[in-house]
Amino acid sequence: MARHVVGFGEEDLRALAGVRSFDRGLGYLDAVSGLEVGDGSVTATVHGTDVYEVELTLRDGIGVSGWCDCPYGQEGNFCKHCVAVGLTVLRQSEAIPRQRAAARARASRLEAWLTALSRDQLLALVREQIGEDRELRRRLELRAAAAHSDTGAVRDRILVLIDPRPFARYGYVEYADAARYARQVEEAADALRALASRGLAAQAVGLAEEAIRALGRAYEEVDDSDGVVGQAVGAVSEAHLEACSVARPDPDRLAEWLVGQALGDWNDAADLDPLDYADVLGPTGLARMRQLAAEARRRRPNGWAERYRMERLVKAEGDVDALVALYAKDLVPSGATHLRIAEELEAAGRADEALAWAERGLRDTAAEAHVDGRLADYVCTRYTQAGRTAETVAVRHDRFRVERSLVAYQQLRAAARTAGCWESTREAALAVLGEDACRDRGAGYRGPVLLDALLDDGDLDAAWREAVGRADDRQWQWLADLSRERRPADALAVYLRLIEPLKEPTGDRVYERMAQLLLKARDCHQAMGTEAEFTAQLADLRAELKRRRKLMTLLDRHGL
Template sequence: MQKESGGAVAGKKKRRDQWSDIRDYLNTQTPEVLIELLLDTAKRDDRLHQSLLLKAQRVAGGTDVVKAFRRAIDQATRIKGFIDWRQSRNFAANLDQVVESLAELLTPDSAGMLIGLAEYGIERVESALEQIDDSNGEVGSIVQALGDLHLSACELAKPDPQALAERLFRLETTSPFGICSFSAVTYLDALGEEGLRRYRELAEVEWAKIKPRQSGDAYVYDSHRFHITSIMESLAKASGDVEELVAIKSRDLSMSYHYLTIAEIWVKAGQDDKALDWAERGLQAFPKATDNRLRDFLVAVYLQRKRNDEALQLTWVQFEERAFLEQYKKLSGVAKQLGVWPEQRERALAWVAEVIAAEAAVTNRWRPKPSIPNYSLRVEIALWEDDLDAAWAAAHAGICHQGLLIALADKLEPTRADDALALYKQVIPDIVNQTNNTAYADAVKLIRKIGGIMIAQNRNREFGDYLVELRVRFKPKRNFIKLLDGVGGR
């Protein structure tokens, strides 16, 4: 047997390398034949044609090189109508070929030429992107590559720093998408002191036109303001001047969160007193609906400085403003740290009861009568505290979110199986009545849970009867019945 096997292996022909065969063939051809082959292929392959044309123009030199590349950029970025995400792949492929050819200009002799071409290409693509669905990010990544080429070319060619600063500033403030960074910090090596100074001059002229915003001013997004502010912030960060950075941030105090950003700047600078002052100023400027991140910052500082009553009170403000589980957890954390959670918990649960009652009592033209109280928040809190008795009581005191009832049933399964069964049976009809295949699948999962519990208790016949009951009740829902048929019965 082994001999036959060895003979079979030895008899196999060695697989030929097709590329090696092609290479061997081409090595035997004259240059004229090879040229004809390449030209013939280029006539059928637009990318190869474009690549060969740009290489030829570059070798020929002169102003035709710039014209050829600009023409190639125009062709690659020309669009008619909207391009969806499927078509954007072809757009990206054509653009990528041009960028690959541009990369060949990154040499000491042609880097200066590349600078202008890269700028032209970036502006063309950014303009085209307004009509392209680039969900997969392919076009954007090519633009970034073009931006990297531009930066490298500037560092290599060392163009006139003032002229470069002016072009960079224009690009940074006018690019629709801002995919590439043209900030002074990014181009610091290429700009040098002279270029950086000119860049700052241009920025400060525009910055002087930006009007301050205070609390009470309506926030309206302004792209020009955003760009100039970003430029000024980057310049301040580069210089390490904290006072300047704070002054820039202070130009817009229309949101409480902006006070927090300034406070965090001072914390990073080791100026904790100034940080606290700015945070408290933000709280005073926005006494209602303050950003909770600012409040959390203050709570942490107050606890650190043993201003415990203020820390607890500020946490209570958040909970009273929005009685959610996350705020309850936050209150619990602060109160436990202060050793006062038992009494604070009692107060918090009393507040939850008030909120539930108040919401149920609301009437209007669409709800002329008070509604059944919704105890979802109380159940949610009890589940977080692992208080199953309280959760069970709350779940039966009024209505409750379906997902919370299922979560409670899951927790009850190990020790209170009958209660878990009751909750599962309660929610299954509502799920099935959603009348969609996803809901049907969810319902069947719960039915299987019921089956598991009952079979473990030797209640197989009861489970079978339950399945029959479901089939009768939901007979018109054929897709559900098909799924139900796959569930084991008696």
């Protein structure tokens, strides 16, 4: 009945939140207050570590979605607070239709009342609201200043909006206050756009540059873990670009400002890309910008910002040879720069030169253990397209001998199968991994790559032989999972051994892992026809851990 009325049920909340968050939400039912049901949404307050605002959106045929201003919720997750509000709604489901009807009636009455008011009455209402709400008054003052082209008033208001000090209770803007500060910065961006749209684009350019400088200084004192302030600063930067596109400022002056902004001490907030300004700068501005960037790079040849800006400028000019020469000055050991050069050359239609650079990258990095995997992928893809399968195998074999990883083994296998030489190639590869397994025995917590390769190949008999004394828990479980049907007794022994150390620790993750292992152990007993033995083992486990109520609940949920 509840699901029919509100459009969702407990199972929907559990699916959205996951077992962990759903179980935690059960503990917050008494912390929900201020539940307000609208036509298509529900809002409420949940008292947790802090006071959080929750909104559930209910859509016919789609179900429920949720938003919460807690850190986990702001990352886009359906958090425990959303679960608590959803469960509260389900408990009150019989009252939901009446509350929805009441919400629609309130909205309708408000609309009818506002429509019936005269101009003077509406003005009186607005004046009353701005007298009580300082933030609303400031927003409307800014709109009025922009509408009247009062640049002085707009400037003063923008500086107030981007000033972080009202939010900096302890000398910096805390995470909890960052979103409110970001909203003010976005208002400043809106005001700049409004100014430019009213024929004052040149003034908007100057104000935007002043705002960007101030925001660069302020950003150092903001906990912007979610990036909301950075996005708002980006809106100010976009307003600057839009105003420049209309005002067409002096190219040399704009180039000097952009370079100064990019290389200054306060450049973390606004990431201004010269490519975005290419049309406004024109050939003259781009040339001046490149000159300034080159001078800056001579002063700091290893500076990351100087190198990045120079690359972007050369790319904006479309000179591929100059860009290749620039990249070639700083070839990194991973081969990533060789790959960038190859991609630029290929994009310019120079495929042969691109492949030559990628091949050079493989030669230059032949002895490196950590190489950008995309470089070998690039070369192998081109070789395969050209039917050069033997050379593809050679590249994969060279990387495998250096990396000795499961991924390198898988890539070698795929290439060798295409070339029709996997049987002999596999024998040699396993011999290499076998030498590693003997040499590295007892050297760390991870099992040998040899065992991973055998498991990935599905060679279970060989894997069982190699596992004894070498496999880690991850590999033992992988082996047991693959062997449940053919060797249920051996797989069962593995599961029981893995369950044993889980009896000591506590927590949702531990309990879920124990439940999954028990389900697999049950499959093994069923395959052997020893279900009664499993029932007895499970009863003993429940008796031993009966005080862990959350574990008992989870086992019940899994039918154990």
